Each structure stands twice: as C-alpha cells, then as structure tokens.
Amino acid sequence: MPVRHFDIYLAERQLIQTAPLSVLAGSRLGIEGHYWLRRVLKAYGGTSTGKSTGSSNNAANGNAHASKELEHILASVVALGGAPPIATLQAIVDKEIEQFRSNDIQPFFVFNGLSLPRKERPFSTEDLRPKKRATAWEAYEAGRIDQALSGWGSSGSVNQNDFIHAVLVALSNAGVESMRAPYAAWAQLAYLQNQARGMVNGVVSGSELLMWDVDRVILSLDFDKGTFSWIVNNLASGMLVEGQPLCNGDTQEYRNFIKSPSFLDLRSQSLNLLACNLHRFFQNKNVTSVFWFEAGVEYPMQVQTTPPLGSRWIPDARATGGKDANGANDAKSVTKPGPTLAKTSAWVADERRRQFHTSWADGGEEEHGEVPVDIAFCLTSVDAYARKVKELALVGGERKLPSTRNEFVALVLLRLLELRQFTTDSQTFTALGKAIYRGLNHGAKVSTSIQQTLTRTLGIGGEQVALSVDPANVLKPNQEELFVALELVRMEQLHGRDYNPTYHSTIIDTYLQQTPNAPDPAVVSNLYHQHRRHISLISRVFSLVIFNMRAFGTWPGPYDRNLLVFNSVARAVHRALRILAETVLLSMAMNDGIPKKDSSFSEEFLSLGMDGGVGLPFSTDLHTCMGIIVEVYLGAIVAWESTGATTEAASAKAWAYVAKTYGGCAVDLARDFSKGFMLWVQVVEAVKSLGADKVVGKEVVEEYVKAEEWFKARRK
Numbered sequence: 216m217p218v219r220h221f222d223i224y225l226a227e228r229q230l231i232q233t234a235p236l237s238v239l240a241g242s243r244l245g246i247e248g249h250y251w252l253r254r255v256l257k258a259y260g261g262t263s264t265g266k267s268t269g270s271s272n273n274a275a276n277g278n279a280h281a282s283k284e285l286e287h288i289l290a291s292v293v294a295l296g297g298a299p300p301i302a303t304l305q306a307i308v309d310k311e312i313e314q315f316r317s318n319d320i321q322p323f324f325v326f327n328g329l330s331l332p333r334k335e336r337p338f339s340t341e342d343l344r345p346k347k348r349a350t351a352w353e354a355y356e357a358g359r360i361d362q363a364l365s366g367w368g369s370s371g372s373v374n375q376n377d378f379i380h381a382v383l384v385a386l387s388n389a390g391v392e393s394m395r396a397p398y399a400a401w402a403q404l405a406y407l408q409n410q411a412r413g414m415v416n417g418v419v420s421g422s423e424l425l426m427w428d429v430d431r432v433i434l435s436l437d438f439d440k441g442t443f444s445w446i447v448n449n450l451a452s453g454m455l456v457e458g459q460p461l462c463n464g465d466t467q468e469y470r471n472f473i474k475s476p477s478f479l480d481l482r483s484q485s486l487n488l489l490a491c492n493l494h495r496f497f498q499n500k501n502v503t504s505v506f507w508f509e510a511g512v513e514y515p516m517q518v519q520t521t522p523p524l525g526s527r528w529i530p531d532a533r534a535t536g537g538k539d540a541n542g543a544n545d546a547k548s549v550t551k552p553g554p555t556l557a558k559t560s561a562w563v564a565d566e567r568r569r570q571f572h573t574s575w576a577d578g579g580e581e582e583h584g585e586v587p588v589d590i591a592f593c594l595t596s597v598d599a600y601a602r603k604v605k606e607l608a609l610v611g612g613e614r615k616l617p618s619t620r621n622e623f624v625a626l627v628l629l630r631l632l633e634l635r636q637f638t639t640d641s642q643t644f645t646a647l648g649k650a651i652y653r654g655l656n657h658g659a660k661v662s663t664s665i666q667q668t669l670t671r672t673l674g675i676g677g678e679q680v681a682l683s684v685d686p687a688n689v690l691k692p693n694q695e696e697l698f699v700a701l702e703l704v705r706m707e708q709l710h711g712r713d714y715n716p717t718y719h720s721t722i723i724d725t726y727l728q729q730t731p732n733a734p735d736p737a738v739v740s741n742l743y744h745q746h747r748r749h750i751s752l753i754s755r756v757f758s759l760v761i762f763n764m765r766a767f768g769t770w771p772g773p774y775d776r777n778l779l780v781f782n783s784v785a786r787a788v789h790r791a792l793r794i795l796a797e798t799v800l801l802s803m804a805m806n807d808g809i810p811k812k813d814s815s816f817s818e819e820f821l822s823l824g825m826d827g828g829v830g831l832p833f834s835t836d837l838h839t840c841m842g843i844i845v846e847v848y849l850g851a852i853v854a855w856e857s858t859g860a861t862t863e864a865a866s867a868k869a870w871a872y873v874a875k876t877y878g879g880c881a882v883d884l885a886r887d888f889s890k891g892f893m894l895w896v897q898v899v900e901a902v903k904s905l906g907a908d909k910v911v912g913k914e915v916v917e918e919y920v921k922a923e924e925w926f927k928a929r930r931k
Contacts, residue, residue: 221422225446231434236441240319244433245404245415247424248326248393249375252382254435255311256289284767290368293348294355294774296461296782297838298378300764301385302882308385314438323415324386324393325400325407326379337456338510344370345463352776356719360772372461380793380834387829405429422446455482455504455516460783462776464508466714472784474506474514477706481791483516484634485798489805588621590694590832593628594652597638624830627799631832634795635702646908647701654697654901658893693894695832696759699789700898704911708784709898711752711918718776722843723850725773730851730872739854749922750849755781756898757891758842761835768880775846778839786837793833800831841891848873852929862929892930899923 225231288299298304315322351366386393396403404418405427418424419433425446433445457473464470472478486502503513632638637648644652703709723743727733743750758778764770851869856862878884899919906916 225422231444231446233442233444236318236320236436236438236443239417239443242416243321243323243414245407245418246322246324247400247404247418247420248324248379248382249400250421251324251419252375252379255307256285284769286368287364287769288767289373290364291770291774292838293351293367293370293372293461294363294776294779295770295838295840295843296779296786296836297840298381298836299373300766300768301381301835302764302766303768304378304381305385305388306766308382308389312386312389312391318438318441320436322391323407324391325403326383326393326395327400328396328398330398336510337454337505338507342458342507344372345459348372348461348463352718355774356721377836381836384829384834401427417445454513455502457504457506459507460787462779462783464783466716466780468714469780469783470506470508472706472708473787474504474509475706478787478791479504479514479516481702481788481795485791485795486516488795488798488802491802588625588628590628590632590698591655593625593632594637594648594655594694596625596629597632597642597644597648597652620830623800623803626803627796627831630799631792631796634799635792646905646910647705649908650901650904650910651697651701653904654701654897655692655694657900658692658697658897661893661896693760693890693897696894697897697901698832699785699792699837700756700759700894701901701905702788702792703785704898704902704905704915706788708781708788709752709755710915711748711750711755711922713751714777714780718780720775720777722773722775722846723854726847726851726872727854730854734854734858738857742857743850743853746849746853746925748918749925750846750853751777752918752922753849753895753926754778754842754846756895757845758782758839759785759837760841760887760891760894762838762840762844762887763882764840764880765882770840771876771880773843773847775839775843778842778846781842782837782839789833789837793831796831796833841887844873844877844888845891847876849926849929866929895926896923 285303288303292299312322347366347370351363351370354360354366355363383393383395394403401420401424404415404420404424407414408416408418408429417431417433418429419436422432422434424432431445431447433443436443460469462469464473482504502516504516505513629638629642632648633640635647636645637651639645700709723739724736727736727739754775755778758781848869851872852862852865855865855868860868873888874884881887899922902911902916902919905911906913
C-alpha cells in the first residue's frame with residue numbers, strides 16, 4: 216500500500232532526479248506490470264495524437280489528452296462486463312513496446328500474484344462504486360447516454376486484474392518477456408535486481424518499492440521528452456473477501472449462487488491443491504468467504520489435506536481406481552453439484568506414485584500434422600487414443616516425466632478435466648464428459664448446415680461465415696465456451712428465467728426508435744414478452760462467445776443490465792476455472808512432476824509458468840456483447856413478425872440492422888455470429904446428453920428443446 220503523501224514529500228525536497236533516456240540504452244529493466252499498465256491507460260493519448268506516452272510523466276495531464284475512444288471503451292466495459300477488447304490492448308501494448316525498442320531498452324514485466332489482504336474488518340468502509348453504477352444505469356434508462364457513460368467511466372469499476380491475462384497475451388504476441396510474481400511484484404523485482412546473476416539492470420515502479428532492498432528505483436519513463444526520473448534509496452487464517460460485481464449483485468439469484476456449495480467447492484479445489492503441499496501450520500488454517508451483503512457472516516471453505524479418494528496424483532493414496540466405497544463407478548454422481556464435488560477436490564499431481572505418460576501429446580502432431588494441444592485435443596485423446604493412453608500409463612517402474620511445452624499443457628488439461636469430473640481416474644468419460652464430447656462432435660457435424668442456414672437466412676457470403684474446422688481437430692470451435700456452459704448448467708445457472716429483481720430492458724425500445732416505419736410498439740411488446748424466456752436463454756448462451764471488437768472500436772449500444780447479471784455469474788465461474796488451471800500447473804512443480812537439471816526446472820516449463828500461463832484455457836474474460844447482438848436480432852425478428860411478415864423477410868431486416876449497427880466495430884461480425892449459432896446447438900445437444908444420463912431434470916431439457924424449436928424456426 217502506498218505511503219500517504221510520500222511522493223509529495225520526495226518532490227518537495229527535490230529527491231527525485233532526472234536523466235536522459237540514452238543512459239538506459241542497452242539495459243534490461245524490470246517493470247512493475249500493474250504500475251506500468253495503470254499509467255499507460257491513464258496517459259495514453261490515442262491514435263489521433265501520433266504519440267505514445269509510455270510509462271510517462273504525462274500521466275498527470277493524461278485526462279486532457281486521453282482519446283475519446285478509449286474513454287468510451289473503458290466506460291462501456293462497466294456496462295458490458297468483460298474487459299477492454301483484446302485488439303485495443305494489443306494496439307496499446309505494441310505502440311508502447313515500440314518506444315522501448317526505439318530507445319534500446321529491453322523491458323521485463325512483472326505482475327502481482329496472490330494478494331494478501333490487510334487485517335481489517337471486511338466492508339468496514341462503504342464502497343461507493345455500486346451507487347455510482349446504479350446512478351449511471353438510471354441515467355441510461357432515462358435516455359441520458361452521455362451521462363451514463365460518464366458515470367460508468369468515473370465509477371472506478373474497471374479492475375486491472377480482470378484483463379491482466381489479455382495483457383500478458385498481448386506482451387507475448389509482441390515478443391516481450393513477462394511473468395506473474397508469487398505474491399507482490401515488489402519483492403520479485405527486488406529479487407531479480409539483487410540476485411547474483413543480476414537478471415535486470417534496474418527496476419521501474421512506484422516509490423513503494425523503496426521499502427525493499429533496492430539501491431534505486433526508476434519512477435517514470437518519458438519517451439516524449441527522452442528523459443526518465445529516479446530516486447536513490449536512502450530509507451531504511453485466510454479470508455476471501457467478495458465485493459460487489461459490475462451488476463452490483465442486487466439480485467437474489469446472484470447472491471445465492473456466489474455462496475452456493477457448488478461454486479465454493481470449485482474455488483476450494485485450488486486451495487486444496489496447494490494445501491496438500493504446505494507446512495501443516497498452513498494446512499490447518501481456516502479459510503472463509505465473506506460477502507458484502509452479509510458482512511458479519513463467514514462461510515467456511517472446505518480445505519482438505521487428506522484426499523478421500525484414490526488417484527494416481529495423490530501421495531500415499533488408497534488405490535480405489537476411481538470407484539466408490541461399494542466398488543461402483545461414480546461417473547454420474549460426481550457430475551452433480553454439491554458435496555460429491557469435494558470428493559476429488561484434493562487431488563494432487565503425484566508423479567512418485569504413478570506417472571501418466573504424456574509423450575503422445577507431441578506424437579499426435581507428428582501423426583496428424585499441426586494439432587494444437589487444447590481441451591478438444593485431450594477429449595479426443597480420451598476417446599480415440601484410449602487404448603494407446605492406457606498402454607502408456609505406467610504403474611510403478613520407470614516413469615517418463617513431461618519435457619515439452621505441449622506435454623505440460625496436455626497434462627494440465629487432462630488433470631483439469633478429471634478434477635471437474637469430465638473424466639474418471641481411469642481416463643474414461645463421465646456423464647459430463649460424454650456431454651461435452653457429444654456437443655463438440657455435434658457442432659462439427661452441423662457446421663456446414665449452420666453455414667448454409669446463415670448464408671440463406673442472413674444473406675452472408677459463404678466465405679465470410681465459414682467456420683475453420685480442421686479435419687485433424689474437428690472439435691476445436693467453442694471448446695472453452697462449452698466447458699463453461701456445462702459448468703453453469705450443472706450449477707443451475709444457465710436458464711431463461713427472470714432475475715429478482717428484473718431490470719427494465721431497453722433493447723427492443725431502442726430498435727423501434729431507430730427503425731423507420733417501425734411496427735406498433737404495443738403489439739411488439741406483447742409478442743416479445745411471450746417469447747422473452749426463449750430469447751433470454753439464447754442470449755445468455757451467446758454471451759459466452761467473445762465478440763472480437765476492432766482496435767479502438769466503440770460499442771454503439773444498447774446495454775442490458777439483466778444480461779450483465781448473468782455475465783457476473785459466468786465470469787466468476789470462468790475466473791475460478793482459470794485459477795484452477797494455473798494451480799494445477801503449480802502443483803506439478805510442487806510434487807516433483809517436472810524434470811529438473813541441476814536443481815532447476817526446464818526452460819520449457821519456466822516459459823509456460825513465467826509468461827502467465829499463455830496457452831492455458833480461460834484467459835479471455837467474458838462480456839455481454841454477443842448476447843446483446845443476438846437479443847437485438849431476435850427482438851427485431853419478433854417485431855416484424857408482429858406485422859405478419861414472413862420469417863425469412865423478418866430475418867433479412869433484422870440482420871440488415873445488426874450488420875449496419877455492429878459491423879463497423881467488429882473484426883468479423885459474421886464469424887462471431889456463426890460461432891454463437893454453433894455454441895447454441897452444441898449446448899442443446901450436450902444438455903440432451905445430460906438428460907439422458909439423468910444428470911439434469913426433464914424440465915431443464917424441455918426448456919432447451921422448446922427454445923431450440925422456437926429458434927430453429929427463425930433461422931431457416
């Protein structure tokens with residue numbers, strides 16, 4: 216935490232020195248990532264200025280020069296959910312990195328890791344952000360769009376941690392090294408500078424770094440003036456606090472979900488993987504969750520250090536072969552939310568007991584060409600490579616540790632699938648695994664018909680909407696999206712029911728206001744509400760697909776607060792899955808599952824861990840854009856159907872409006888829309904599979920089937 220008024224103290228006593236950037240030429244600088252990103256977003260002048268302020272002193276007057284596009288984007292994030300568009304972040308990063316390179320400075324970015332909360336009473340001070348967001352929504356619903364955007368933008372709701380993975384990807388794409396520290400980036404930067412090898416020549420951070428053992432700290436780099444400022448150092452039980460989400464968390468459904476056993480168990484799995492390897496002092500620590508709406512109540516998180524089920528991952532575990540106490544397969548029961556999930560939540564990578572041979576992860580490329588190692592590849596391996604995998608699984612005897620990046624990623628994904636009960640310990644599908652595999656296969660089978668449907672209904676050229684389905688990896692489309700969808704289905708969160716309270720939606724009103732000779736609003740409203748549950752379910756599924764917005768593309772609206780409630784639920788699950796994937800990677804290192812040379816980890820493993828896990832799933836945060844677009848599209852169809860127009864004519868008018876409104880800000884609107892269609896049919900097929908295995912009730916299957924019948928009739 217910053218020392219209050221310390222920067223003013225340094226400036227008044229003229230302790231901050233300035234020197235030309237040429238002094239740093241040829242040097243390697245360790246840069247505190249969050250500090251750098253905060254200054255860049257504040258000081259960035261936009262593309263219109265032709266300048267890049269970098270980690271510049273221009274941050275002080277950055278608001279005067281900040282581009283309207285970037286302000287609009289950051290304000291829209293509060294209403295849309297998710298994070299700033301990847302293309303925008305990539306453009307900013309590329310421009311910034313070019314400044315480093317032009318000055319012959321090699322940056323090495325270090326971002327914060329696990330945050331250690333201060334020992335104070337949670338929610339003892341009022342959080343003003345929800346009130347500001349609520350006021351902005353009131354302005355939006357009253358038609359004062361500019362005031363709403365201003366309110367969202369000034370609410371302070373955009374958190375860097377929400378899109379830090381996207382920044383890591385952007386840095387990786389720019390060919391720049393970065394890493395996440397175990398805890399605070401300050402300690403990691405001090406270590407990098409002071410260790411014997413001197414991995415960095417200097418550090419760029421705030422004055423807080425002076426509390427650590429560093430000789431000097433670079434406070435800012437001004438690329439415009441060609442100078443930098445620096446200062447010499449002359450100064451000598453856990454709790455998960457859950458604040459309000461972007462939707463403010465006022466609905467009863469969100470509050471019930473965030474403290475539900477199924478979601479807390481998902482979060483606990485990451486703690487369990489770590490606790491099994493810590494000193495018993497930390498293993499016995501009580502970990503609780505505290506929520507803003509019940510600040511005085513602590514919900515315990517079940518941290519298990521003695522795994523109850525046998526697994527090849529667990530040290531000294533009983534080898535039960537993935538069966539229950541009666542010797543029966545637990546394939547169906549483990550897919551249900553609740554206490555059964557805790558049975559496998561303490562699984563740890565134990566290479567000493569039985570090591571899973573992963574050489575096939577790279578061998579698959581030789582056999583099938585360039586096949587990415589991802590969730591779909593691992594699901595395919597469980598099915599098509601089942602016999603080969605079993606032959607390579609060694610029980611005792613010599614073991615083969617993973618050695619390549621693909622093998623590390625494959626092992627993480629296989630363990631993630633097992634932890635979340637998509638596969639069993641013996642590498643066979645559970646009911647949930649069969650559902651995701653069936654859904655992905657079905658999507659691959661119907662991809663051609665979806666393309667034909669879109670071409671016929673929407674009037675889009677075939678080349679423009681064609682999905683890239685590689686025959687060697689036909690399950691590629693929407694694998695992460697379908698994974699998240701099925702997690703939401705089994706947690707009973709992916710449905711079309713209204714929330715309590717339900718917010719007024721202006722989507723159909725906006726469309727009618729902007730459409731010449733629009734149908735009668737009263738007639739449209741009546742028909743729209745008859746189909747609203749179908750539209751809500753479809754739009755929530757579509758919102759799991761990322762809408763790729765062009766660099767500095769601004770969202771033309773409208774916004775949907777009800778969809779933002781669902782987005783808050785989906786983002787919570789999405790982030791928990793990402794953390795779990797990273798924790799599995801960490802557990803591999805903690806359990807001697809990574810080959811070492813001279814007591815050091817291999818470069819392949821370090822490259823995967825230090826670049827923030829680029830290549831692991833669930834790195835791109837979710838937003839509501841595609842959900843809003845399909846809601847506009849379906850609402851427009853209903854509007855024109857109320858006049859007696861045919862479905863084909865109504866679809867053509869609806870798509871013409873969507874293409875005109877959103878085509879300008881999209882990288883490829885047709886492709887994103889087709890991915891949404893694909894995900895919908897995949898989710899429906901997967902839910903049918905879960906219904907057949909009696910994992911979900913008949914009423915759940917009926918809701919999806921009826922929505923599909925209604926939707927299918929409007930995409931012919």
